[in-house]
Amino acid sequence: MAKILVIADIKQGVLKSSTAELLSKAKTIGAETAVVAVGSNIESLTSDLANAGSDTQYIADDPSLELFSAGPYASCVVDAAKQFGANLIWFGFSESGKAVAPRVATQLDAACATEITDVELSGDQIEVIRPAIANKVMQRVKVNTDQLVAVVRAGAFEATEGITGTENVVKLSAPAPDLKAVIKELISDAIGEIDLVDADVVISVGRGVKDQAGVDLVKELANDLKAGFGSSRAMVDGGFMAHNKQVGQTGKIVAPSLYMAIGISGAIQHLAGMTGSKVILAVNKDTEAPIFNVADYGIVGDLFEVVPILREEIKKIKS
Numbered sequence: 001m002a003k004i005l006v007i008a009d010i011k012q013g014v015l016k017s018s019t020a021e022l023l024s025k026a027k028t029i030g031a032e033t034a035v036v037a038v039g040s041n042i043e044s045l046t047s048d049l050a051n052a053g054s055d056t057q058y059i060a061d062d063p064s065l066e067l068f069s070a071g072p073y074a075s076c077v078v079d080a081a082k083q084f085g086a087n088l089i090w091f092g093f094s095e096s097g098k099a100v101a102p103r104v105a106t107q108l109d110a111a112c113a114t115e116i117t118d119v120e121l122s123g124d125q126i127e128v129i130r131p132a133i134a135n136k137v138m139q140r141v142k143v144n145t146d147q148l149v150a151v152v153r154a155g156a157f158e159a160t161e162g163i164t165g166t167e168n169v170v171k172l173s174a175p176a177p178d179l180k181a182v183i184k185e186l187i188s189d190a191i192g193e194i195d196l197v198d199a200d201v202v203i204s205v206g207r208g209v210k211d212q213a214g215v216d217l218v219k220e221l222a223n224d225l226k227a228g229f230g231s232s233r234a235m236v237d238g239g240f241m242a243h244n245k246q247v248g249q250t251g252k253i254v255a256p257s258l259y260m261a262i263g264i265s266g267a268i269q270h271l272a273g274m275t276g277s278k279v280i281l282a283v284n285k286d287t288e289a290p291i292f293n294v295a296d297y298g299i300v301g302d303l304f305e306v307v308p309i310l311r312e313e314i315k316k317i318k319s
């Protein structure tokens with residue numbers, strides 16, 4: 001039986017949905033499951049981790065682990081992977097996951113695959129599916145080691161109702177601090193904002209909104225819907241949006257229930273970050289805009305007229 005270790009994605013003390021999604025997939029394919037959680041004051045999450053579908057919880061809980069640092073976090077994951085005898089080690093899609101996964105693979109001498117969308121197990125043989133060349137093709141990758149570290153693409157797996165685990169805690173000791181990189185403080189301008197990768201609804205603006213007034217207009221729609229607020233690269237390059245809001249090949253990959261592209265043409269590099277969304281709605285005044293090739297719903301019109309109408313209709317539905 002395959003043994004799958006999932007790395008718990010915890011942000012500001014809250015367990016993110018990707019952890020349950022990965023554990024559900026692991027259970028669905030009949031694997032034995034464990035989770036590793038690293039941080040400070042996180043022991044209270046143990047029952048959530050079990051309920052999400054893990055049968056063993058490796059917990060590294062220490063004040064020295066409060067601030068994310070790839071070196072010590074990787075040491076904890078390696079420790080758990082060795083104790084559990086994991087064949088597969090899965091990270092959710094996050095900046096920290098992308099930083100830790102290759103370190104873990106190197107220390108375990110295991111293969112490493114990023115952005116996987118599926119996995120197939122047959123005996124000891126592991127194969128994964130992943131997109132390549134900005135989503136133009138899907139690759140089937142045969143893994144030539146018996147251990148694989150993988151970063152799973154956002155939205156690739158779904159949490160299944162009825163999946164549960166059992167509480168069986170194994171405490172890990174905190175690793176020696178990483179003296180090569182000492183994290184003193186975490187500075188974030190996004191505290192309190194909805195994380196694009198987790199958001200159920202994401203609304204992104206493109207060059208069609210023209211200027212800051214256009215950005216602010218669409219931001220109000222995002223606020224109405226409690227949506228994550230993203231952007232094409234054109235708006236980042238233009239200085240209107242921060243880089244951490246960019247969706248696409250060189251930005252974030254999102255897979256919300258609803259993605260709204262407002263004044264975005266649909267360049268291949270933008271599509272690479274959002275075509276995993278369940279429903280896509282595009283607003284564009286150009287009927288030939290490529291975004292309409294991937295949109296489930298398209299509104300052809302001037303966004304400065306369409307967005308206020310959408311806000312008005314949403315207000316009516318809400319009341």
Ligand SMILES: Cc1cc2nc3c(=O)[nH]c(=O)nc-3n(C[C@H](O)[C@H](O)[C@H](O)COP(=O)(O)OP(=O)(O)OC[C@H]3O[C@@H](n4cnc5c(N)ncnc54)[C@H](O)[C@@H]3O)c2cc1C
Nearest residue numbers: 206207208232233234248249250251263265269270285303
């Ligand atoms: C290596 C590389 C990596 C890249 N990575 C990314 C990435 O990660 N993410 C990304 O987004 N891009 C990326 N790009 C850039 C990408 O190629 C496009 O240039 C960019 O996505 C275009 O942004 P846009 O759709 O906002 O602008 P445009 O292509 O200029 O489109 C603006 C759209 O707005 C519409 N419009 C204009 N006015 C209105 C109006 N009043 N009402 C309604 N619609 C209107 C227009 O019809 C048009 O379709 C990358 C490029 C390269 C070379």
